[in-house]
Amino acid sequence: MKNKKDLLSLPYFIWSAGFIIIPLCMIFFYGFTDRDLHFTFANIASITETENIKALLISILLALIATLICILLAYPLAMIIAGSKLKDSGFMIFVFILPMWMNFLLRTLAWQTLLEKNGVINTILSKLNLPALSIINTPYAIVLGMVYNFLPFMILPIYNALIKIDPNVINAARDLGANSLQTFLYVIFPLSIPGLISGITMVSVPALTTFVISDMLGGGKILLIGNVIEQEFKQANNWHVGSGLSIVLMLFILLAMGLTAKYDKEGGNYF
């Protein structure tokens, strides 16, 4: 670093080494050693224990479903907002981000009140003579919690990708005789893929790794891989197994990251 200006990055260089790189190395160190600090693969292999593999598979399944629902809900919404007059669209986006200013735990907890046997939704349903909804403490409630919490993370990147599309490109397609469906399939959708991909990462990673949502809406009956890891650290105090499982979890995140790096060449568009 010959340039004097580069010295400005020195504090961050030290900080990132100390609080990002070394801590990550610690996970690998604990993940590959036993309590006597001898090298072992046992912690990684513990993912194959019935309970753990079950938790991992349920987590992957629920995260996939939640991500898919988020895409289906967010894409049309982002298109509607992006298509509305420019002046409203900023306001609309604000309206969709605003709920995030209420504490995330309380918002998730509020779904308990809404979904309970004698909760708000069932009271309304019974007044309308409709059958009661009993999804609290089931995987459905967890998926609902995931969709609810992470939907804005899907709306924003898709919206950002859509408003960047040059209207002239769309007009050109129309001039050349494409109908609305063709314009969407061959012009708009391909151009929105970077936004879609970063939305998928931003939703699937927290959904895959959450332990709070399953704790609050699953009634403690359904363990996700996040719950298993949290318990290893906070209750069992077995940092070695916890680290081993975290490494497995990171492999899945890396998979998602690889996808993002491949498609989202612009980078840095996380907000």
Added chain:
Amino acid sequence: MRSVAKKAYIVLILLLLYAPIITLVTLSFNASKTRAKWGGFTLKWYGSMFRNDAIMHALYTTLVLAILSALIATLIGTAAAIAMNTMKARFRMYFTAVTNIPMLNADIVTGISLMLLFLAFDAAFGFRTVLLAHITFNIPYVILSVLPKLKQTNRSVYEAALDLGATPVYAFYKVILPDIMPGIISGFFLSFTMSLDDFIITHFSKGPGLDTLSTKIYTEVKKGIKPEMYALSTLMFATVLILVIVVNYIPDADASKKQRSGKIIKE
């Protein structure tokens, strides 16, 4: 017909997003102590929350933590972004990768990695460890807010200032800083928000004696949330709402004033 369908769709999604908010605001006015039934309208929780030491202390910790961590992250992050903007690709690659790790990695992994670090150094888990953790996950938000602004700045203006005899530091303050200020400010507020709302990383880096609002809510979930918590979060939500509206409204008023005075001079 189509626009009606579009509006209905937006309303439906908004209903999904705002149902919990409405529930929480309603609960803050609920006279009954349990959230299961409605016991009539009351404002008593808004009074008693100020007398609840545990909640007030958690609020104080949360706010101090958010301000301090956002401030320090803004300083380190802005300095790093300025260097990254003109750095050789080789070095920049390191910083880009390191900035993306906390953004893309799961919070639980970031949390436990820091917990392992603090354990290894036998650090006393408490305010300091949480502060270090919050600064760590806030720096990337600052960098990602400032870097795009730096890329938009016009280098020739800075060079012109140097040609006209300004020292690099003076030229930086007079030319570059005003240009990137909006990025710095939004990085600060983004960090502040992230710190305010964080639960997972705090959960792993805090000690038993310390509570932020999030960790306090988490421990209360099992025992039943105190109604004062609903009152406090409603109040915080309303504060943010009002602040955002005011901040968005004032520049508008300012601009229209300028426009008017401009017209007057012309006339």
